[in-house]
Amino acid sequence: MSAPLLQVRDLATHFFMREGVAKAVDGVSFELGQGEILGLVGESGSGKSVTGYSLLGLVDPPGRIVAGSIKLNGQELVGLPQAELRRMRGRRMAMVFQDPMTTLNPVLTVATQIKYAIGAHESVSAKAGRARAIDVLTRVGIPDAAARLDDYPHQFSGGMRQRVAIAIALLNRPDMIVADEPTTALDVSIQAQILAEMKSLVRDLGTALIWISHDLAAVSALAGRIMVMYAGRIVEYGPTAAVLRAPRHPYTRGLLDSLPMRAEPGQELAQIPGAPPSLAALPPGCPFHPRCPSADAICQTAPATTASGGRGWRCHHPLLDGAA
Amino acid sequence: MLGFLIQRLMQAAVVMLAISALVFVGVFAIGNPIDVLISPDVTQQIRLDTIARYGFDRPLWEQYLAFLNRLIHGDFGRSFVFNMPVLNLILSRLPATLELTLAAVLGATLIGVPLGMFAGYRPDGVPSRIIMAVSVLGFALPTFWIGLMLIMVFAVQLGWLPAGGRGETVHILGVEWSFLTLNGLRHLFLPALTLSLFRLALMIRLARAGMREAILSDYVKFARAQGLSEMKVVCGHVLKNISIPIVTVFGLELAATLAFAVVTETIFSWPGLGKLIIDSIQSLDRPVMVAYLVLVAFLFIMINFMVDIAYAALDPRLRAGRA
Numbered sequence: 320m321s322a323p324l325l326q327v328r329d330l331a332t333h334f335f336m337r338e339g340v341a342k343a344v345d346g347v348s349f350e351l352g353q354g355e356i357l358g359l360v361g362e363s364g365s366g367k368s369v370t371g372y373s374l375l376g377l378v379d380p381p382g383r384i385v386a387g388s389i390k391l392n393g394q395e396l397v398g399l400p401q402a403e404l405r406r407m408r409g410r411r412m413a414m415v416f417q418d419p420m421t422t423l424n425p426v427l428t429v430a431t432q433i434k435y436a437i438g439a440h441e442s443v444s445a446k447a448g449r450a451r452a453i454d455v456l457t458r459v460g461i462p463d464a465a466a467r468l469d470d471y472p473h474q475f476s477g478g479m480r481q482r483v484a485i486a487i488a489l490l491n492r493p494d495m496i497v498a499d500e501p502t503t504a505l506d507v508s509i510q511a512q513i514l515a516e517m518k519s520l521v522r523d524l525g526t527a528l529i530w531i532s533h534d535l536a537a538v539s540a541l542a543g544r545i546m547v548m549y550a551g552r553i554v555e556y557g558p559t560a561a562v563l564r565a566p567r568h569p570y571t572r573g574l575l576d577s578l579p580m581r582a583e584p585g586q587e588l589a590q591i592p593g594a595p596p597s598l599a600a601l602p603p604g605c606p607f608h609p610r611c612p613s614a615d616a617i618c619q620t621a622p623a624t625t626a627s628g629g630r631g632w633r634c635h636h637p638l639l640d641g642a643a
Numbered sequence: 644m645l646g647f648l649i650q651r652l653m654q655a656a657v658v659m660l661a662i663s664a665l666v667f668v669g670v671f672a673i674g675n676p677i678d679v680l681i682s683p684d685v686t687q688q689i690r691l692d693t694i695a696r697y698g699f700d701r702p703l704w705e706q707y708l709a710f711l712n713r714l715i716h717g718d719f720g721r722s723f724v725f726n727m728p729v730l731n732l733i734l735s736r737l738p739a740t741l742e743l744t745l746a747a748v749l750g751a752t753l754i755g756v757p758l759g760m761f762a763g764y765r766p767d768g769v770p771s772r773i774i775m776a777v778s779v780l781g782f783a784l785p786t787f788w789i790g791l792m793l794i795m796v797f798a799v800q801l802g803w804l805p806a807g808g809r810g811e812t813v814h815i816l817g818v819e820w821s822f823l824t825l826n827g828l829r830h831l832f833l834p835a836l837t838l839s840l841f842r843l844a845l846m847i848r849l850a851r852a853g854m855r856e857a858i859l860s861d862y863v864k865f866a867r868a869q870g871l872s873e874m875k876v877v878c879g880h881v882l883k884n885i886s887i888p889i890v891t892v893f894g895l896e897l898a899a900t901l902a903f904a905v906v907t908e909t910i911f912s913w914p915g916l917g918k919l920i921i922d923s924i925q926s927l928d929r930p931v932m933v934a935y936l937v938l939v940a941f942l943f944i945m946i947n948f949m950v951d952i953a954y955a956a957l958d959p960r961l962r963a964g965r966a
């Protein structure tokens with residue numbers, strides 16, 4: 320296999336606040352191949368978005384990347400000056416956010432926002448810019464794009480707005496897109512549509528995709544590989560089918576059991592007991608042990624990552640073939 | 644949009660009517676102006692004649708209707724004191740106030756908004772702390788005190804700038820303007836600065852609050868994710884977004900400063916409307932007072948009207964009924 324597009328090693332992004340240091344991302348390593356779709360799942364607050372922001376160099380203070388390395392096409396991004404990062408954003412890597420109601424600027428037309436996005440990297444004539452805008456809007460499935468170009472975001476439905484945002488992210492043909500729960504705020508039928516469209520778009524363009532979600536089911540329809548994140552760490556990763564069929568980490572098992580489609584009709588959904596820990600005051604050892612059914616004394620020490628056959632997990636008591 | 648305009652115009656007409664009545668009754672209650680008009684030693688006959696000539700013997704409502712009738716025909720009456728049409732009197736003073744007010748409010752906005760945006764963009768830096776300290780001062784110091792201090796330092800101690808008057812003026816369109824001559828500008832500077840400090844403080848606060856909110860918003864993060872430069876993010880995205888409250892306050896302050904530049908005009912002997920109204924109150928020059936108040940109300944309404952139109956231009960969500 321050729322060198323991966325993206326290589327992340329021991330990435331740590333911490334937020335320095337008066338109450339303490341929140342280790343939102345704490346030692347994350349993974350690779351992403353050219354054109355690959357990788358799912359990143361975990362409960363709310365596990366550090367998924369911050370991982371995405373870190374990749375693009377968009378972590379806002381009081382947060383910053385404190386350690387690790389991010390290599391895109393072999394080029395190190397950590398420590399790169401903002402001006403250089405800016406030139407890469409949009410053209411080499413892009414990001415789509417969760418809430419389509421707030422990602423577009425309400426007082427600028429779609430045409431203007433697209434014009435700014437193109438203008439950030441090259442100067443094109445107004446006419447050529449418009450043609451490109453129409454092309455990319457049509458590509459993401461906006462009917463009659465030429466007529467909608469001068470509309471404002473509020474004149475689009477939520478699903479259409481998210482399509483516009485995706486179009487803007489694709490505008491400069493980045494090598495990689497981080498999609499941060501782009502369908503969570505939409506209703507289910509539109510979710511499925513956008514998911515399918517996104518899949519074919521990145522396939523056509525050869526763009527690699529990191530799909531962030533707290534919904535295992537949605538990710539499994541899309542991603543070839545998934546990573547499960549808990550309290551700032553990757554606790555399990557591997558090919559989607561294998562991980563879903565036989566999760567090794569009790570946390571993955573818990574996530575799977577809480578999926579509605581796994582339950583019998585009328586049966587109460589299984590839940591992971593307790594709540595995710597505060598990132599500023601993590602329990603010692605494995606951060607999941609206070610909620611874990613298999614926890615014992617050894618879980619007070621941090622487990623190392625066990626890797627085997629393209630899969631990996633961080634657990635002292637991995638499940639055998641997914642047994643609960 | 645047209646329906647919106649017509650609706651606003653009708654509202655404005657009703658408000659104007661109500662204000663004219665309020666003003667008329669209010670000024671009527673101040674006292675009898677007849678003693679200003681004639682010397683106390685004239686005969687009783689002349690006195691009664693004069694009262695009848697001005698209609699002061701008629702009932703209040705009749706006087707009001709007569710006043711309204713004249714108003715609609717553009718006749719504001721004659722000043723008792725200057726013995727000339729009030730409208731001409733006011734129009735001759737308006738340019739002085741207008742240029743002072745515009746200089747103050749425009750200057751405060753053009754300087755205050757960038758300063759405030761900077762302070763919101765880098766809230767923790769030393770420059771931002773200095774900017775905020777200036778704005779606290781602008782709020783805390785009374786205008787008359789600022790004016791007196793400026794005169795003392797720049798006019799009396801240093802002798803750099805004149806302490807009062809309009810200086811040389813230029814005639815354009817039949818009115819006199821100071822801001823077109825260097826000497827006039829020198830005269831304009833201190834009173835405009837005095838009037839603008841409070842507005843400057845206000846604009847700094849507004850722009851800073853807007854910037855702080857906008858800079859954390861998703862659309863800014865999204866713009867950055869596309870590789871936009873910080874300059875483009877701020878000037879292309881944020882500025883337009885935060886301009887709505889700024890335009891509102893600009894309009895309100897413009898109207899309020901036009902109407903109430905009285906203190907500053909008095910301190911700097913600036914021959915504007917403020918000085919005229921103070922003089923007319925002292926001499927019970929009723930037509931001038933009434934016309935001034937009606938004019939001020941009119942200016943307020945017109946400026947509000949323009950602010951509404953500016954809103955619609957700035958915020959597409961307010962532009963209802965577009966196909």
Ligand SMILES: Nc1ncnc2c1ncn2[C@@H]1O[C@H](COP(=O)(O)OP(=O)(O)OP(=O)(O)O)[C@@H](O)[C@H]1O
Nearest residue numbers: 334341343362363364365366367368369370533598
């Ligand atoms: N701006 C910030 N200031 C302080 N702490 C932050 C900030 N942003 C994120 N964090 C910390 O990072 C943690 C992880 O946040 P993140 O947004 O990555 O979670 P997430 O996995 O994306 O959750 P969700 O599914 O709700 O989007 C938060 O719980 C918080 O402690």
Ligand SMILES: [Mg+2]
Nearest residue numbers: 367368369499
């Ligand atoms: Mg998130």
